[in-house]
Amino acid sequence: MINSLSDFHVHPDYSLDASGSIDQYCRKALEIGIKRICFTTHYDADPVRKDFDFLMKVEGKAVPVTPQIVNRYIDEIRKAGEKYSKIGLEVLVGLEVDYAPDIEDTLRKDLPQFDLDYLLGAVHCLDHIAITSSAEAETYFKKRNLYQLCEEYYRVLRQAASCGLFQCIAHLDCYRKYGLGFYGDEIFTAHGEYIQPALEALASNNVGIEINTSARRQGQKDFYPSREILQLAKASGVRVVAIGSDAHKLEDLGRDIEEAYQLTLELFPESKTELLK
DSSP: OOOSOEEEEEOOTTSTTOOSOHHHHHHHHHHHTOOEEEEEEEEOOOGGGTTTTSEEEETTEEEEOOHHHHHHHHHHHHHHHHHHGGGTOEEEEEEEEEOOGGGHHHHHHHGGGSOOSEEEEEOOEETTEETTOTTTHHHHHTTSOHHHHHHHHHHHHHHHHHSSOOSEEOOTTTTHHHHHHHHOGGGGTTTGGGHHHHHHHHHHTTOEEEEETHHHHTTOSSOBSOHHHHHHHHHTTOOEEEEEOOBSSGGGTTTTHHHHHHHHHHHOGGGGGTSOO
């Protein structure tokens, strides 16, 4: 049983690639001992990818993202919060926002209209190609060597950390997901000189990072980010502010959260009072 822990990266069936309703996740959280859950459905606003990503699921159907749809999602979670707070579960509302420099102005204009507890920034796409998608990643990898990938990824991540929109950045080094099979083990060290400006931007802008446990389910030894990157982050003054399973289905809720929490306390003992938990 998970002891009074939180899961701050959960995708209900509003995300195109997820299953399980908000109510089902709340009931599952209570079953496994989670005391706080934050829903973070995908929010994508890149017009270049409007036919792939700029959508949410409502009643099983993909529909274009509009303020009305986002507010429907928020309202459903708020109602769940009222219901489940009476029996020991705090339910929070967030979005996982895919960041790209050329949509920053759009995000800056649109996101403040929503009543959210948590904005989680993420870099899923480079050059408008989803490097975290099995269907697309190799298309990007074939265009770039490993060091070009890392240079671009951490440059975009630095901009995400500096834009002032996010409390936390998701799954640093998520390019490992499909990059490991394409580039090989060198991917664990290729961040080299490229990562430091991104870490400095995170620290100077008081933006935290999460430990994302989904890497384990994808066959990786380390969580996202790797232990080495976590150590670099700590040395740069970056804080771990959340732990998330990145669950896209009910059985993954809370998966490996307890181990991630222990790792956080080992490397970031000061986070005991800082974690969004």
